[in-house]
Amino acid sequence: MATIGHCQDGLEGLRSRIRTTVETAFYGNNVMPVASVRDAYLLAKNSPGTVELTGMPMCETESLGLPQG
Numbered sequence: 001m002a003t004i005g006h007c008q009d010g011l012e013g014l015r016s017r018i019r020t021t022v023e024t025a026f027y028g029n030n031v032m033p034v035a036s037v038r039d040a041y042l043l044a045k046n047s048p049g050t051v052e053l054t055g056m057p058m059c060e061t062e063s064l065g066l067p068q069g
Contacts, residue, residue: 038065 034040045052061068 036065038067041066 034043044050058064058066
């Protein structure tokens with residue numbers, strides 16, 4: 001006699017693949033191409049919930065195309 005617990009163990013891999021497929025549809029609207037490191041920095045900086053650490057200096061910001069300071 002098969003039990004639910006035995007059947008669920010076999011479905012874990014399939015459930016994970018199905019979940020990935022479903023989540024992709026929801027995250028697909030939030031994906032956008034980023035052309036440069038500067039664009040990625042500005043998107044991350046202006047993202048809600050982001051905390052900017054101003055007390056940590058970065059080296060070579062000009063060569064990376066990032067704003068000074």
